[in-house]
Amino acid sequence: MVTGSVRIWVGVGTLCALINWGGAGHPACADIVVYTLPGTNLRIPLEGKATVNTGGTVSYRHKRGTLHFSTRDVQIIKTPSKYARYNIQAQKARSGGDVDSMLELSKWCISNGMLKEADAALSSAWKADSSDKRVQTLGMLTKYRRGTVPSTPSAEQEMAKFLNMKGMKVARSRHYILMHDTSDEINPITRKTAAQHRLDLLEKVYDSFYMKFALDGYPLAIPRQPMRVVLFDEQANYLVFVARLSPELKNTAGFYSPKDNIAIFYRQKSDEALEGLQQLSQSLKTLRDQVKRTRVAGAGEIIRFAKTLELLIDIVGENQEIEVVTHEATHQLAANSKLMPRATFNMRWAHEGLASYFESPKDASWAGIGAVNEQRLMWYRLLAADTEHSNIKFIVTDRIFDYAQSNGAQLAAYGQSWALTHFLMDQHMPELMKFYRLMGKQPEDQARTEQWREDTYASFQEIFGNTQTLEAQWRAYMRSLKTDTAKLREQL
Numbered sequence: 001m002v003t004g005s006v007r008i009w010v011g012v013g014t015l016c017a018l019i020n021w022g023g024a025g026h027p028a029c030a031d032i033v034v035y036t037l038p039g040t041n042l043r044i045p046l047e048g049k050a051t052v053n054t055g056g057t058v059s060y061r062h063k064r065g066t067l068h069f070s071t072r073d074v075q076i077i078k079t080p081s082k083y084a085r086y087n088i089q090a091q092k093a094r095s096g097g098d099v100d101s102m103l104e105l106s107k108w109c110i111s112n113g114m115l116k117e118a119d120a121a122l123s124s125a126w127k128a129d130s131s132d133k134r135v136q137t138l139g140m141l142t143k144y145r146r147g148t149v150p151s152t153p154s155a156e157q158e159m160a161k162f163l164n165m166k167g168m169k170v171a172r173s174r175h176y177i178l179m180h181d182t183s184d185e186i187n188p189i190t191r192k193t194a195a196q197h198r199l200d201l202l203e204k205v206y207d208s209f210y211m212k213f214a215l216d217g218y219p220l221a222i223p224r225q226p227m228r229v230v231l232f233d234e235q236a237n238y239l240v241f242v243a244r245l246s247p248e249l250k251n252t253a254g255f256y257s258p259k260d261n262i263a264i265f266y267r268q269k270s271d272e273a274l275e276g277l278q279q280l281s282q283s284l285k286t287l288r289d290q291v292k293r294t295r296v297a298g299a300g301e302i303i304r305f306a307k308t309l310e311l312l313i314d315i316v317g318e319n320q321e322i323e324v325v326t327h328e329a330t331h332q333l334a335a336n337s338k339l340m341p342r343a344t345f346n347m348r349w350a351h352e353g354l355a356s357y358f359e360s361p362k363d364a365s366w367a368g369i370g371a372v373n374e375q376r377l378m379w380y381r382l383l384a385a386d387t388e389h390s391n392i393k394f395i396v397t398d399r400i401f402d403y404a405q406s407n408g409a410q411l412a413a414y415g416q417s418w419a420l421t422h423f424l425m426d427q428h429m430p431e432l433m434k435f436y437r438l439m440g441k442q443p444e445d446q447a448r449t450e451q452w453r454e455d456t457y458a459s460f461q462e463i464f465g466n467t468q469t470l471e472a473q474w475r476a477y478m479r480s481l482k483t484d485t486a487k488l489r490e491q492l
Contacts, residue, residue, distance in 0.1 A: 379415025
């Protein structure tokens, strides 16, 4: 943070000016506003449009409302908008005009969270050559994605029995059945109920997951029954429920139960982690009402800060929900697509690495697939120098999780698993898919003995080859991996 003046990073502004278009109805440029909550170390990145005003304030337009900051508390990065970058990729694809070009464009769209544009690219690929086997496979996938999986009365009955809680309601989408206790009130911003909004997010994860693997040449099995999800409106109700299952679950923000094949969440806006901010917001709202009546000096800044904090809590809660849902929904999809069969695939590093790879970091509303998560990267780097615990064998044999006794060790295990999976998905996808398939063929309830660890590592070596070489490649890859914000800073 720069005290006393706003820092505006405009190194990529020239590119924005050269592009000067972002597609119909979309701006060519976007702003990344990094806001530091006064008196704290809490930094919140926001994407939208910022205007520096006279008088030392910055106005930021977000879909949930306009925020007003002091210039002392923000940094602004100017960058081409997602749609401007999409148009550059689309122009390249249209220049090629063939199936390969359009499929590459669709891949780019999926990686950047642009599902509608990915489907449009697939449609163009079909027009280019409908006899192409890849296009035909993707066409069949699109048919299943857009269709609705039929439900049965027994599904609701089994979920109700599993929950054994009163006041739960049922909502449906194409591929999910949701049991929830949230309000049926329409949110004025999303124009949906909380249940509908959650189902839409789940469907987005579903589409992204299946399209990612199909576009890479690995179409996965489609579930023939709706996947089951539970959403609690309050964290307190979630904690009451999970206490019946396992004491260890009390520290989770959501989880997937392979045994029951159900994903369980609560609305993050009720999280205790946000409680302090919410209490501060409520106090400020009370103070805001008082200063409106008394017109005391500095009233404008108090009113502005109260409104800003209220909206920020809403935005932060929404982004946390996206991160949790994309992570746990990936666990459920991996099991139901047979990529990681729930009865036989019991390698935690692979499960958590894949889910972390697909999760959308909480500092972005929808970052697409494979976005570099700043928190995961930090936890990887914290352990990277400890080669006794940060090495391929220690991770692949699941010692990274089995030996983790503290919360910090668990977070480091997630970081290492995410890092290795990110590398293998990007650089060694065929070998990784072969390894997943082999591990999915293990006997049910395979004991995690030392012999199992050695056999697992031997299988990994057989598929990937020399692990010393692979380790060196992984380290080099991770040294080059940067968050989007870090990349922008380098362009200044």
